[in-house]
Amino acid sequence: MGNITIKLLAKELNLSTAAISKALRDSHDISAVTKQRVLALAAKLDYTPNPYAGSLRRKKSKTIAVVLPEVADSFFSLAINGIEEVAIEKGYHVLIYLSHENFIREKAILKDFQSGRVDGVLLSISAETNDIQHIQDLCNKDVPLVFFDRVCNDIPTAKITTNDYESGYAATQHLIDNGCRNIALLSISNSLAISNKRMEGYQQALKDNGIEYDAANHLLCSNDVLKNNEEIKKILLRKKRPDGVIATVEKLTTAIYLVCKELQLNIPNQIKVISFSNQASANILNPSLTTITQPAFDMGKAAASILFKALEKKNFILKNESLVIPSTLTIRESSTNS
Template sequence: MSGVNIKMLAEALQLAPSTVSRALNDSHEISEKTKKRVLAMADKMNYQPNPFARSLREHRSKTIAMIIPDLVNNFFSQVIEGVEEITQQFGYHLLVYHTHENVEREKEIVTHLLNGRVDGIMMSVSHQTKETEHLMRVYQKGIPLIFFDRICDSIPTTKFVTNGYESGYEATQHLIEQGCKRIAFLLLSKEISISQQRLRGYTDALKDNGLEKNEDLILMCGKDDHYNHQLIKEFLNGEHRPDGVLAAVEKLAITTYYVAGELKLNMPDDLRLVSFSNMKIADLLNPSLTTISQPTHEFGRQAASLLMNKLTKRNTPDFKDEIVVLPSKLDIRKSSK
């Protein structure tokens, strides 16, 4: 049934379990000769240490958790790739949990991880998570915690974000330079926290270019695609329709494509579009989509590296309460040119 354990190994070698354990862990207390014998026998008997016995004793699991809202948006898939690249190098295991933007689900997951199952947590909070008590408990328990993208400000730890403000500003500036006079901003009401900086960049760019800020041009969309479609359609069909659109999230840009098609609006002539997005085939859309893309793999790699460093090196100081900014990149394509 189960495999060989250290006791069986010890018996086969006519040694005590303690000696075998030390030999396997390359302790200086064991002679080279014995070490070789043990290693050889362990190999021969195909010995695999029991991870739970070890974790129980050592109070660490060599496992970290990644808690994310969703995967369908390929942003997080790409981040995971980056994370996994690092954790594998360190021999750590990666548990993945989805909150599906549900705060209650997030609480459950986080609470379940309070029992030591993981040595560290990387997470992106579910939209406007107001309550932070469950996160504070993780922090106070001393479990290394890192936020990325959707961060929680009130927890004093390191957070990785992208430069939403600058990107929003840059994208808006670009649209203005292309001659847009009425630039709209599309965002998901659920994503306020992350979209807010993008929105500020947008409004500041307008202001700096002497364009009036117009609340009517800021369109709050919801979760339902069909509803958004109607909303955007009315918006783009109105008398005072915008000549430029900056979408805070990819899915709203997609909907804009559909609506533009229905309304026979020609992009970029009738409407210029820029979107925050990590789509790989922006080039292939009709017209190709100007995007602001985040350094997803870098997100994963840097956050995971910081965590791995903390977990594997002795006397590492606690994470600084700071926000690390990884710049996004504006790729201008035909939808805005």
């Protein structure tokens, strides 16, 4: 059966399209008898209202968008679960958009939202995002937006983050406590606030322990897996080889482990490893992985809850609703003396 339209219903019932439309909207202009006839035929013919037409009236799409760099990371997949738990309860659809760490793509996605496709946006920016004009533009169109994890401090809206500075500090201090003096830090961006804060925590911990920061120990990784492996290998082949490594994103863990395997470097005896990671398999790696475990599910849930407050209450001030949920250091074999 083809698409059933209001026009067809009108023809079948010998009514005007306006009358059909009003009857479907339960308007007071239409008698109860007529409404019943319309609804009965609509049900019989399996009529589905066109949401685009409906949206013009309602101005509500009953959907929120989540814009993420990627889903192949446990942090983001757990955050999505937290977001969906809230959205489903509210009867909303969740659309997930991926920027793949690409600024141009993120810009195109946000541009698409300007015209009312979604009622609100949860955003974790790409590693490339320096310019924030596209985010500013969306906010200017009065589309409610909440940041989680990867935020832009210059945009005045709610931001759900974890304690990145303290976590960077704790990871570094833990390695120092276990005898490391030459610790490499692997990150994915020089502009992301989370990367910078982790880096600051790392540098402060070094300083507080009387260890000089060595710029050669900071590696900026990319989206290119093979290139990352090569760069990590170079660092681990340096004469002054690091005795500890902090991976500030989950995906770099596999790279570090594989390079150590290839170079026959024993973890943790020759080099200690700690990752910012939520991967369920941390415990079954060889050796099991010490992690900074982020409250991914709770961060997603909090971000969605605040967004829905803004959707439900007029004059709700998003920028007053920022929240920091702390991460946890989970100590396993990869960072301790065996």
